[in-house]
Amino acid sequence: xxxxxxxxxxALLADEEMAETKAExxxxxxxxxxxxxxxxxxxxxxxERLRGTTLLGRESALARVASGEVRQVTQLLLDxxxxxxxxxxxxxxxxxxxxxxxxxxxxxxxxxxxKVPAVVRRIEGDPDHDYEVxxxxxxxxxxxxxxxxxxxxxxxxxxxxxxxxxxxxxxxxLENRARKDVSDLERARNYAQALHDHYxxxxxxxxxxxxxxxxxxxxxxxxxxxxxxxxxAFASPADVQLKPAYALSQALDDRKAAPAILREAKAIARxxxxxxxxxxxxxxxxxxxxxxxxxxxxxxxxxxxxxxxNSGFDRPALTLQSxxxxxxxxxxxxxxxxxxxxxxxxxxxxxxxLELEGRGLQx
Numbered sequence: 001x002x003x004x005x006x007x008x009x010x011a012l013l014a015d016e017e018m019a020e021t022k023a024e025x026x027x028x029x030x031x032x033x034x035x036x037x038x039x040x041x042x043x044x045x046x047x048e049r050l051r052g053t054t055l056l057g058r059e060s061a062l063a064r065v066a067s068g069e070v071r072q073v074t075q076l077l078l079d080x081x082x083x084x085x086x087x088x089x090x091x092x093x094x095x096x097x098x099x100x101x102x103x104x105x106x107x108x109x110x111x112x113x114x115k116v117p118a119v120v121r122r123i124e125g126d127p128d129h130d131y132e133v134x135x136x137x138x139x140x141x142x143x144x145x146x147x148x149x150x151x152x153x154x155x156x157x158x159x160x161x162x163x164x165x166x167x168x169x170x171x172x173x174l175e176n177r178a179r180k181d182v183s184d185l186e187r188a189r190n191y192a193q194a195l196h197d198h199y200x201x202x203x204x205x206x207x208x209x210x211x212x213x214x215x216x217x218x219x220x221x222x223x224x225x226x227x228x229x230x231x232x233a234f235a236s237p238a239d240v241q242l243k244p245a246y247a248l249s250q251a252l253d254d255r256k257a258a259p260a261i262l263r264e265a266k267a268i269a270r271x272x273x274x275x276x277x278x279x280x281x282x283x284x285x286x287x288x289x290x291x292x293x294x295x296x297x298x299x300x301x302x303x304x305x306x307x308x309x310n311s312g313f314d315r316p317a318l319t320l321q322s323x324x325x326x327x328x329x330x331x332x333x334x335x336x337x338x339x340x341x342x343x344x345x346x347x348x349x350x351x352x353x354l355e356l357e358g359r360g361l362q363x
Contacts, residue, residue, distance in 0.1 A: 076157070078131065080156040081144070082128075083130070083131045083140060084131075085133045085137055086132045088169050088190070088193070088197075089133070089134070089135075090172065091186060092183075092237065095236070095237065096137070104139065105142045105146060108143070113157070114142075114155075114156065116136075116139070116157075117159040118156065119133070119136060119158070119159050121134060121160065121161055121163055135171055139157075140156060144156075166209075169197075183241075184223065184242040185224075185231065188221065188224040188245075189224045191217065192220075192224035203217060222246055223240070223249055225249055225252075226240065226245060230248065230262070230265045230292065233264075233268040235283065235284075235285070239285035248289060248292055248293065254296070261295045261296065264291055264295035267352050306322070307319065307320045311336040311337050313336070317337075317346060318331065318346050319331040320350055320354075323354060328354060
């Protein structure tokens, strides 16, 4: 019997024995009252009484378990290295970090261990793992991090459940709905995969099982279709929110607009990488969305004649005057309010965009 289960039954039996012992003492007090002093009844030896109450208590406890009045919940103390994360969970394990789990890590340290058990199920055929996490990915990551960082005694507390994949998905989804750190994109892609794996691509059936609006679920599935090339333009997948991402995914359905959006996404992704290397702030999500949605119109303007880029003061800063086989002609405007470094960065961005469109200096 598992340690937690045996402890639970032991405590249950202890309660029964304590109740029986109290009854014994009460009976002894009554038998010693003045009214019965003249005809005392001999009490059985204490050893026999204890054996009898122990057996009665044990039978009572087991009967309560068998009848369903008391439910046994098996909890295990596991080495997280022997537990893998179920691939059907929405949360992106590789994007978890000390920073994103800081509050949970501090709580585990303060409480001397993990108090809320994760939900796992047993697996077969994997020599490296015995269980997989259905709900509790952040707890698994945090315990793993603590064991690797000065807390080797920490163990992963888990409750074992017998679940098929569809039931496991619904359980994980219920937990993730309450978590703000699970992004819309993560959930959208998780739903899209589950729609195929568990519901035979029947959206109505899935919406009914999850108790979700069919319209809302449809939008989530649409957002899941965003290509990785576009997602890379954002500083983090967590920045991809449902409402603007849905508009972006609809724009990509336009065959004429899609190439310009994809080229712009590549250009922004390069800038994001440079900002990370230099330690500069990332390009915010609202600006990324605005640039991606404006890319088709901006591309049409470029092919039709000069294009002027304004500064943050809404003054002309740079004009792309011409692009031809002889080269690219840029005009920098005075009085734009931009510094020299900002003008150079703007010119570089324009040249990178042209390069991605196949109209740059390297063609």
